[in-house]
Amino acid sequence: MALQQHRARVVVVGGGFGGLQVVRKLRRAAVEITLIDRQNFHLFQPLAYQVATGALSAAEIASPLRVIFKRQRNVRVLLAEATGFDLERRHVLVGRLPNDEDAATVDYDLLVVAGGSRYSYFGHDDWQRFAPELKSLDGALEIRSRILSAFEAAEVEQDVERRQAWLTFVVVGAGPTGVEMAGQIAELARDTLRRDFRAVDTRASRVLLLETADRVLTAFPPSLSKKAANALERLGVTPLVGHTLVDVAYDSVVVQTPIGAQQRIPARTVVWAAGVTGSALAAKLAAAAGADVDNAGRVTVGPQLALAGHPEVFAIGDMVRVRDSGGEILPLPGLAPVAMQEGRYVARVIRARLRGKDSPPFRYVDKGNLATIGRSKAVADVKGVHLSGFLAWITWLVVHLFYLIGFQNRLLVLLRWTFSYVTRGRGARLITVPPDIADEERTHDEPRKLTCA
Numbered sequence: 001m002a003l004q005q006h007r008a009r010v011v012v013v014g015g016g017f018g019g020l021q022v023v024r025k026l027r028r029a030a031v032e033i034t035l036i037d038r039q040n041f042h043l044f045q046p047l048a049y050q051v052a053t054g055a056l057s058a059a060e061i062a063s064p065l066r067v068i069f070k071r072q073r074n075v076r077v078l079l080a081e082a083t084g085f086d087l088e089r090r091h092v093l094v095g096r097l098p099n100d101e102d103a104a105t106v107d108y109d110l111l112v113v114a115g116g117s118r119y120s121y122f123g124h125d126d127w128q129r130f131a132p133e134l135k136s137l138d139g140a141l142e143i144r145s146r147i148l149s150a151f152e153a154a155e156v157e158q159d160v161e162r163r164q165a166w167l168t169f170v171v172v173g174a175g176p177t178g179v180e181m182a183g184q185i186a187e188l189a190r191d192t193l194r195r196d197f198r199a200v201d202t203r204a205s206r207v208l209l210l211e212t213a214d215r216v217l218t219a220f221p222p223s224l225s226k227k228a229a230n231a232l233e234r235l236g237v238t239p240l241v242g243h244t245l246v247d248v249a250y251d252s253v254v255v256q257t258p259i260g261a262q263q264r265i266p267a268r269t270v271v272w273a274a275g276v277t278g279s280a281l282a283a284k285l286a287a288a289a290g291a292d293v294d295n296a297g298r299v300t301v302g303p304q305l306a307l308a309g310h311p312e313v314f315a316i317g318d319m320v321r322v323r324d325s326g327g328e329i330l331p332l333p334g335l336a337p338v339a340m341q342e343g344r345y346v347a348r349v350i351r352a353r354l355r356g357k358d359s360p361p362f363r364y365v366d367k368g369n370l371a372t373i374g375r376s377k378a379v380a381d382v383k384g385v386h387l388s389g390f391l392a393w394i395t396w397l398v399v400h401l402f403y404l405i406g407f408q409n410r411l412l413v414l415l416r417w418t419f420s421y422v423t424r425g426r427g428a429r430l431i432t433v434p435p436d437i438a439d440e441e442r443t444h445d446e447p448r449k450l451t452c453a
């Protein structure tokens with residue numbers, strides 16, 4: 001299909017890791033691009049946990065899309081939520097516009113959908129209220145407020161058991177996000193806050209890391225999982241592998257232990273870092289194309305990352321699974337490099353089509369896997385070379401700085417990390433989201449006299 005008669009209209013839905021690459025790599029192509037996103041910024045999700053623990057502030061991991069594409073004249077940014085697709089008429093439906101107009105449609109010649117994923121509560125959406133997730137900036141800010149508020153509550157709590165519940169933090173899911181989150185909460189309690197409170201000893205905090213599988217970081221080789229678990233324990237985290245969350249309430253979690261017993265653990269702060277499912281856009285796209293989504297809510301695309309029967313509609317990133325030319329599903333992890341490589345690939349396919357050429361199928365180049373645990377501690381599996389400790393940590397720092405969007409943010413984050421490394425401090429310890437406590441969750445003791453320490 002050659003598209004040379006007029007400047008092809010390319011619509012990209014989602015300015016995350018995948019969508020951003022598509023737009024960037026089309027900067028010299030003779031196309032008119034519309035980038036639709038429901039938020040006005042690109043979020044660097046791999047560092048969301050550092051916002052949630054006060055190490056970085058929100059603006060340091062988020063870059064406004066208009067700033068990113070200020071100099072790219074062939075792109076316009078549309079702040080709106082994509083609500084559906086009409087593949088026959090070739091337009092994207094968008095919801096309320098910023099000027100309050102109800103809805104609109106955006107026509108395309110070529111469409112790329114990169115809506116990402118969302119956390120899955122495994123059918124227990126009611127848990128979200130007590131166990132917020134880290135997928136969005138709002139989620140990270142809410143978690144930060146909850147963690148910091150828990151220490152404030154412990155400071156004024158006189159009842160020993162209730163105080164311990166305030167000082168108990170449960171992280172659900174021991175993938176890279178859960179491991180990073182648990183390590184940071186432990187460092188916050190043991191190092192950063194140690195001298196800031198008068199009545200409570202923050203070092204008495206418990207950080208529990210729940211994982212159904214029999215080890216942490218299951219995507220890594222067992223030897224690195226073991227090293228990560230040991231490093232977590234040294235930091236004061238208790239990895240509870242083989243433990244499954246069965247219920248969560250405002251003041252406790254119930255877990256099933258490896259022998260099948262159920263145990264209730266009083267805890268006031270729970271962070272969700274377990275499974276993800278494809279963006280709602282995957283199901284909408286599948287429905288429009290008469291296709292299905294898999295158990296993880298992902299739509300299937302072919303070897304050129306296009307929908308079957310619709311070579312003009314591409315989908316990439318967390319919301320897709322890829323079927324190769326032989327009909328086999330490629331085992332691709334839900335990681336930023338996958339979405340980025342897919343984004344770059346789709347831009348190449350589009351450029352080739354503009355010249356009337358075909359493209360070889362998508363091929364993922366696995367550059368390795370990294371997870372950090374805390375100060376000077378990380379694990380890395382780079383093409384079979386296993387690293388741990390300081391070297392892995394430096395690798396992690398360099399890679400994350402390299403991929404962070406914008407020179408200013410790179411510089412700010414580097415300065416923040418250097419400062420935190422030297423002082424063990426965290427500059428963004430603000431409680432900005434008031435705790436959402438229902439009346440039945442409040443303690444109704446008689447007013448007591450608070451004394452200054």
Ligand SMILES: Cc1cc2nc3c(=O)[nH]c(=O)nc-3n(C[C@H](O)[C@H](O)[C@H](O)COP(=O)(O)OP(=O)(O)OC[C@H]3O[C@@H](n4cnc5c(N)ncnc54)[C@H](O)[C@@H]3O)c2cc1C
Nearest residue numbers: 014016017018038045046082115116317318334335336339
């Ligand atoms: C807490 C956390 C930590 C992570 N850590 C790492 C890590 O260390 N290393 C790593 O490689 N990967 C990590 N990941 C995974 C990585 O972030 C994802 O694989 C990557 O973001 C996927 O890119 P994407 O383009 O598919 O989606 P995203 O980057 O999520 O982008 C999706 C975009 O679509 C927009 N969007 C969604 N729905 C709509 C709609 N209806 N209308 C308009 N816009 C919409 C969203 O606003 C967003 O901008 C982490 C993920 C999380 C949540």
